[in-house]
Amino acid sequence: MVSTAPGAVRRSNRRLAARREGRPLWMLAPGGVLMVVVIVVPLIIALIISLLDLDQYTLRSWLQAPFIGLKNYVEAVGGSQLMPSVGISVSFAVIVAVVSLPIGAAAALATQNAFRGRAIVRSCFLIPYVLPAFVVGTVWRTIFLRGGVVDQAFGLFGAHPGLWLNGPQSYWSLILVQLWTSWPFAYLLVLAGLQAVENEVHEASALDGAGWWHKLWYVIFPYLRGPAALAVVITFLHNFNAFTLPYVLFGVPAPDAVDVLPLLTYVTSFQSFRFGLSAAIAVCSLIIVAIPLFAYLRAVRLDVGEKREVRA
Amino acid sequence: MKRRQALGALVGIAVLGIALQGCSGNSASNGGGGLDGKGKTLDVMIESQPIYPTQQKQWFSDVSAAFEKQTGAKVTFETYPSPQDELTKIQTSVVSGQGPDIYTLGTTFTPTAYSTGAFTTMDDATWKEVGGKDRFIPATLGISGPDDQHQVGIPFSSRPYVMAYNKDILTQAGISQPPTSWDELTQDAAKVTGNGVYGIAVDYADGYDPWKYIWGMSRTAGNPIVDVTTKKAKIDSPEVMKAYQTYFGWLTQQKVVDPASVGWKGANALAAFADGKAAFLPMTSSTSAATLDKSAVAGKYAYALLPTIPPGQTATTGDPAASILSGDNIVVAKYSKNQDLAFALVKYLTSADSQLSYQKLFGDLPTNVDAAKQFQTNNPAFAPVIDAAGKSYGTPFTGAWSDVQLDLTNVVVQSLPQLARGSLSDDQIESKLKAAQSAAQTSLDKAKG
Numbered sequence: 006m007v008s009t010a011p012g013a014v015r016r017s018n019r020r021l022a023a024r025r026e027g028r029p030l031w032m033l034a035p036g037g038v039l040m041v042v043v044i045v046v047p048l049i050i051a052l053i054i055s056l057l058d059l060d061q062y063t064l065r066s067w068l069q070a071p072f073i074g075l076k077n078y079v080e081a082v083g084g085s086q087l088m089p090s091v092g093i094s095v096s097f098a099v100i101v102a103v104v105s106l107p108i109g110a111a112a113a114l115a116t117q118n119a120f121r122g123r124a125i126v127r128s129c130f131l132i133p134y135v136l137p138a139f140v141v142g143t144v145w146r147t148i149f150l151r152g153g154v155v156d157q158a159f160g161l162f163g164a165h166p167g168l169w170l171n172g173p174q175s176y177w178s179l180i181l182v183q184l185w186t187s188w189p190f191a192y193l194l195v196l197a198g199l200q201a202v203e204n205e206v207h208e209a210s211a212l213d214g215a216g217w218w219h220k221l222w223y224v225i226f227p228y229l230r231g232p233a234a235l236a237v238v239i240t241f242l243h244n245f246n247a248f249t250l251p252y253v254l255f256g257v258p259a260p261d262a263v264d265v266l267p268l269l270t271y272v273t274s275f276q277s278f279r280f281g282l283s284a285a286i287a288v289c290s291l292i293i294v295a296i297p298l299f300a301y302l303r304a305v306r307l308d309v310g311e312k313r314e315v316r317a
Numbered sequence: 318m319k320r321r322q323a324l325g326a327l328v329g330i331a332v333l334g335i336a337l338q339g340c341s342g343n344s345a346s347n348g349g350g351g352l353d354g355k356g357k358t359l360d361v362m363i364e365s366q367p368i369y370p371t372q373q374k375q376w377f378s379d380v381s382a383a384f385e386k387q388t389g390a391k392v393t394f395e396t397y398p399s400p401q402d403e404l405t406k407i408q409t410s411v412v413s414g415q416g417p418d419i420y421t422l423g424t425t426f427t428p429t430a431y432s433t434g435a436f437t438t439m440d441d442a443t444w445k446e447v448g449g450k451d452r453f454i455p456a457t458l459g460i461s462g463p464d465d466q467h468q469v470g471i472p473f474s475s476r477p478y479v480m481a482y483n484k485d486i487l488t489q490a491g492i493s494q495p496p497t498s499w500d501e502l503t504q505d506a507a508k509v510t511g512n513g514v515y516g517i518a519v520d521y522a523d524g525y526d527p528w529k530y531i532w533g534m535s536r537t538a539g540n541p542i543v544d545v546t547t548k549k550a551k552i553d554s555p556e557v558m559k560a561y562q563t564y565f566g567w568l569t570q571q572k573v574v575d576p577a578s579v580g581w582k583g584a585n586a587l588a589a590f591a592d593g594k595a596a597f598l599p600m601t602s603s604t605s606a607a608t609l610d611k612s613a614v615a616g617k618y619a620y621a622l623l624p625t626i627p628p629g630q631t632a633t634t635g636d637p638a639a640s641i642l643s644g645d646n647i648v649v650a651k652y653s654k655n656q657d658l659a660f661a662l663v664k665y666l667t668s669a670d671s672q673l674s675y676q677k678l679f680g681d682l683p684t685n686v687d688a689a690k691q692f693q694t695n696n697p698a699f700a701p702v703i704d705a706a707g708k709s710y711g712t713p714f715t716g717a718w719s720d721v722q723l724d725l726t727n728v729v730v731q732s733l734p735q736l737a738r739g740s741l742s743d744d745q746i747e748s749k750l751k752a753a754q755s756a757a758q759t760s761l762d763k764a765k766g
Binding site for chain 1: 401404405408411429434435716723726730731733734737759764
């Protein structure tokens, strides 16, 4: 492609154009249909339901449920727990995502150099991540119970901090447990990022006489920017949508401090049977989820693949 | 670009196709079925019995064999682990118009199921098909429908709430009779508290039990929590306030319950009583006998009616409700194509013989009059439980009840931090009652029909 002959340029342009014209897009059809069935159709149904007065009384013939426009959304914003729940969900998911990154990065850096038993340590790091949320919730529930391990530990110092699974403190319990299950994911991604740093880079910085801190800050971290951003975004989304852990830890009705969006959606649907309202809440939470996702996609330019190809 | 449009059109057609298919699936028609059930299969959805898994399997095959002999039709059983799971199943069945022919439902869930309109309303003919309405203990029909003419629930089993008490602890404290009023219970509990033993085992953190205390105390004081005819919630009332004060007071005022019970669920309270650490276990059912008979209190405990004299009173001022009407109802799905067969199976399941064998296997009481009589003569120790079954009252028959129930429990959930600190002021209770009242009223206003 470095040839400067005008004919060659023309030829290559033509070839590129032909290739784009002749792309057998129809071969994407099976995947496209599948995507429509699995993602688009349920999404459209959820949108439709959110505009209906659908509850236990109208469920049997749900297509005939009264159309009430945006009333569900109005009620969700004005008359339900939606706004407090959004605050709780967003703040807790952000805290967990931001805090889990340095923990994961530290763990990855600590196991970067080979030492005896590294494989075991690395495997142990993954235990919180691979345990089913239900198990994690049950174990931590026992730990946090009144008179449980945590209370006894505080008792040694004469402190009695109160309930962990109820009241305002439950918010921090939730953060702690979610953090416990979430940091190994950041660890995995940072570890992957570290593997991408080639040996030459280490050698070169050593030759230039960089200390460990300078090396870490100026040489290694730039390599980790991508994986770290991905870790934060995915951890945020994962925690924002987490249902099992809060459900097992606190049950329903949940204490006000941990009435996260997935619990609210669940209670609205399956205890109050307000399917329309709950669909509206779900759509609202989808919008909230879409914001960081969109920002991330812009940042890594995954959404502008077409444009880059044109420029090339 | 053209290709992309073509692709879009293709996708559009596919969506349309799926949507149309969805429509045709909904319009399945119901047909009647003869009683010759050869080659037919009835599908029954029933709650799983986690304590008796092998017995339940055996019961399934026994029922299927007996029914096949009778009608030629087979019976298959599906189990659900919790009411929530069953609800999901009912929802999908209701929407798609196909699924199990018969469901068993918890009694308090019957109003919600009724409000979906998905189950067959019983008339004279169908009652006859299941062996006549008079084969059932009248009280057990109390939550089958909003009135006598619109009943969907056929009583299948009865699990009335009673109070278990430790005979030894009471004798030592010089108490000869179990209490009949809530105030007496509190006083007796205070007498026996000490030396690691507490008066009452209460599960404050349970997801269901708390509202049952409140309902019982209020109902006997003349407040059913919801006035069904005017659709008004009555949570913000002196009776309910008094009920919560009593319920919380055991911990904050009289200190007759274990402070750890702010974190207890039903199983924890049962365990404390089974260890001999509590004199009274209110809100339990005869199914707890399975656990208690293998525990430290085996042979040392007995059942009694829950108090029916409301707190602060010397006589019952409302209904003498000893228990919530509790147990299971059977409902037959409207969409079922085997209605007659389904009713024949219900007739078999509610006959005296099969009710007695069901009791032996799982501990639930019969709803069949003859079976209940026989059971009572053979098991004098269960007399209070059978007594409670006859003195049971249904929760208000409204589709909004599950919400109201949630609001009542939520008052307790949000009070737990203050309870744990040992101080809960009347103002704090009152503000929570106000919130529960308005939430419950909103649900009632939304209830249709």
